[in-house]
Amino acid sequence: MMEAPSVVSGRPAATTTPLLTLQGLTKTFGGLTAVDAVSFVVEEGSVMGLIGPNGAGKTTVFNLITGNYRPDRGRIEFAGTSLTGLRTHRIISLGIARTFQNIRLFQRLTVLENVLAGCHYRMRGGILAALLRLPSQRREENDAMGRALKELEFVGLRQQALTLAKNLAYGDQRRLEIARALATRPRLLVLDEPAGGMNEQETEALIGLIARIRERGITILLIEHDMRLVMRACEELVVLENGGKIAEGAPEQVRRDPKVIEAYLGTEDEA
Amino acid sequence: MKHGKLFAVVLAAALLATAPLFLNAYQVDVLNSIGLYGLLALGLNLILGEAGLFNMGHAAFYAVGAYTAAILNTRYQIPILWTLPLSGLVAGVFALVVARPVVHLRGDYLLIVTIGVGEIVRIALVNDLFGMTGGANGIFGISRPNLFGIVIRRPQEFFYLIWGCVALTIFLFLRLKQSRFGRALNYLREDEVAAEGSGINTAYYKLAAFGLGAAWAGMAGTLFAAKMTIISPESFNFWESVVLFMIVILGGAGNIVGVLLAAFLVIGLPELFREFASARMLVFGLVMVVMMVFRPQGLLPAGGGRFLPATLVRGRG
The missing domain is CATH 3.40.50.300 (P-loop containing nucleotide triphosphate hydrolases)
Structure with a gap:
């Protein structure tokens, strides 16, 4: 067995x-x-x-x-x-994190922004923190960015971080979905x-x-x-x-x- | 290229800031209208442009803000500018209450509901709601704003009040755009299922977009009431919502500069061509058609790539 x-x-x-x-x-x-x-x-x-x-x-x-x-x-x-x-x-x-059968990326956003979506729920910053740009908010944004880049590195899309998701090759889009899912840890x-x-x-x-x-x-x-x-x-x-x-x-x-x-x-x- | 863009923005800002010095009172008043519509459109842009929620009843929130300010001012003698936060709050809360049961509707369905909301508000005002809105005649005698002892009365003075608010709004909304909140709205617009599936509470962000966009409309309503000193339901009819919707789509949903540019075109151009009388609306309609056929994404479409941390740029080079 x-x-x-x-x-x-x-x-x-x-x-x-x-x-x-x-x-x-x-x-x-x-x-x-x-x-x-x-x-x-x-x-x-x-x-x-x-x-x-x-x-x-x-x-x-x-x-x-x-x-x-x-x-x-x-x-x-x-x-x-x-x-x-x-x-x-x-x-x-x-x-639990998932990917979709018919790739569901945020097409008109960058690869990096797509992965940042996965970081979202572990972050705290709301409207007020964003408007006042508090130090804690900036630190949190930087951390999330670092984490997202690490996941992109992991799936091999680091170089395309600033490309729009819709411009990625098909296989890369699948890998980006995985990176976004992994970013939720x-x-x-x-x-x-x-x-x-x-x-x-x-x-x-x-x-x-x-x-x-x-x-x-x-x-x-x-x-x-x-x-x-x-x-x-x-x-x-x-x-x-x-x-x-x-x-x-x-x-x-x-x-x-x-x-x-x-x-x-x-x-x-x-x- | 990046410098060229910056230069254009700085030049436009400088030109605008000195405009009252070389324009006559009528022309400055047109700029004031553009500024008010700009404020309203920037608020709507959060809902329609950033979050992708079809709201064609934005004038309702504008009306709620304007009437809140007018009632507080005329009945309770509260200085008009002091009512600014409160009318924003009332309009925002009103939007939350109205949007809560319908916000799960998609695209065109939400559009129809918001049209209905806009009409309900207008008709309620015509029918003298709570005996406080003055019916079809509206409310008169709203006092002039008083800023640090200076009574704001002439168009030139209103110009700086209104465009000061626009500048502050741009500053705040740019920050919002580059934040967790701003991104969440974009995820919502791009793919709601994927957003929820990435851990984003889509229901919350839809409501937040409505609340914040409406609060801005409410505050713009206060400025409008202060500028006109008289408000009536006809200032908040369906056409106003349509014009605002048009400004956001035409400018490039989600792009602050694009939305302001569209406010100049949509509000400014008809004034510029006043001598053509009724033909100007014909030309205007034609421009809209041509625009949507050849550039459906708007004048300046929103793009990704707002995040350019130095490490990334170097990593790419």
């Missing part, structure tokens, strides 16, 4: 603690059940993949986790706190198809980036269609089909699961 061939080093045995727990999560839109009684646990320090064919409900699960949707039934618990009913920005401030990073639209080289670099994020002690949950990335980066997989969970386990084990082969891997080439 522990034979998972991942690029990331094996996780510490036995001392695992659940960071995120989904229990019986259900969400319907009109008559359609997008997510159907899904339960799984993300262990602290792990890299978990959420896979499944298109329309399986993966992104809906993400949107439930970050509070963009409210579940009809079921519970989500993060580090012992129930997330149910919390607004998105509150959930972010508890230590999350415990759990939720990535929605991080390799979407990336070429082979970029995907290779992304796998390296995911490993480095993990080395910082950040737990990762990701949706991905690129099977090479999933097999190499993740040490645990959850497979969804038609809103329900059909398999769970180490990548090698999931890959051999007949149900998974039927539902998903049999049509892998479409991904």
Whole structure:
């Protein structure tokens, strides 16, 4: 069971603690059940993949986790706190950060300003501090700037700090989203198809980036269609089909699961 | 290039500051109007330009401020300039109360609601709300402002009062722009879902933008009441909201210099072409159409890149 061939080093045995727990999560839109009684646990320090064919409900699960949707039934618990009913920005401030499937950057702002968004909730300065430009406000701004630049350095976009986000290459836009998410200093990073639209080289670099994020002690949950990335980066997989969970386990084990082969891997080439 | 821009701004400021010396009273009065609209548009710019919230009822907040000042002055003999903070506060709080239930609406829906709010306020004033607003005739006999013993009466004197306020507003709003608060408004405008998903309390910042923008309109209302000494509901009709909306979009939503430039064009040009009588509005309309077709982003669009810390610039070179 522990034979998972991942690029990331094996996780510490036995001392695992659940960071995120989904229990019986259900969400319907009109008559359609997008997510159907899904339960799984993300262990602290792990890299978990959420896979499944298109329309399986993966992104809906993400949107439930970050509070963009409210579940009809079921519970989500993060580090012992129930997330149910919390607004998105509150959930972010508890230590979950995310990226979006169809890149959502602040297009007409600079790369640096985009990352500063992630620093926002840990800052205090309000209207008055800004108008009076208090020393504490200036210090805070400088700190945030330093932190943002560090995250840009980390993802390799330091040189483009003053470029407008919309002028970045596609792969760079994905990396900028990750930098913005990291700037919130999350415990759990939720990535929605991080390799979407990336070429082979970029995907290779992304796998390296995911490993480095993990080395910082950040737990990762990701949706991905690129099977090479999933097999190499993740040490645990959850497979969804038609809103329900059909398999769970180490990548090698999931890959051999007949149900998974039927539902998903049999049509892998479409991904 | 950067120096050229600075030079242009300094030149414009110097020219403006000395304008009353070589312009006649009528021309100075036009500049005063431009200044008032500039103040209003800078407030609206926070809501519409920085935060991207479609507000086409800005005249309502202007009216609330003007009437607050007029009522306090005529009924309770409070010196008109002293009412400045209070009329700002009343207009701001009014905006918060009005915006709270509707601020989650998107784009065009919010636009329609704010048009409705503007009309409700105007009609309430016409109907002599609380028996205090004087109905369609409005309120007369607002006293002249008195600044450190100098009674402000002539257009030249109002010029320095109004443009002093504009200068202070530019100073404050530039600081706001380069802050956590200012950035939060921009994130909201660019992508609300991403903003909330980055940990920004979007509901709070929407309300804050409305409150602050309206407070500014309220204070501009005080200046207007002081300048006119008589106010009536017709000064705050739907057209005023439309003109302000136009100034912000035309100037380049989110750009302070652009908004002021547009205030000069939108308010100043029709005055300049007064001899063409009714044809001037035709030309004016045509200019708007051409402008929106060929330069929809406005005269001076807001750009990113306001943060140029020395370390960064060196790192790039």
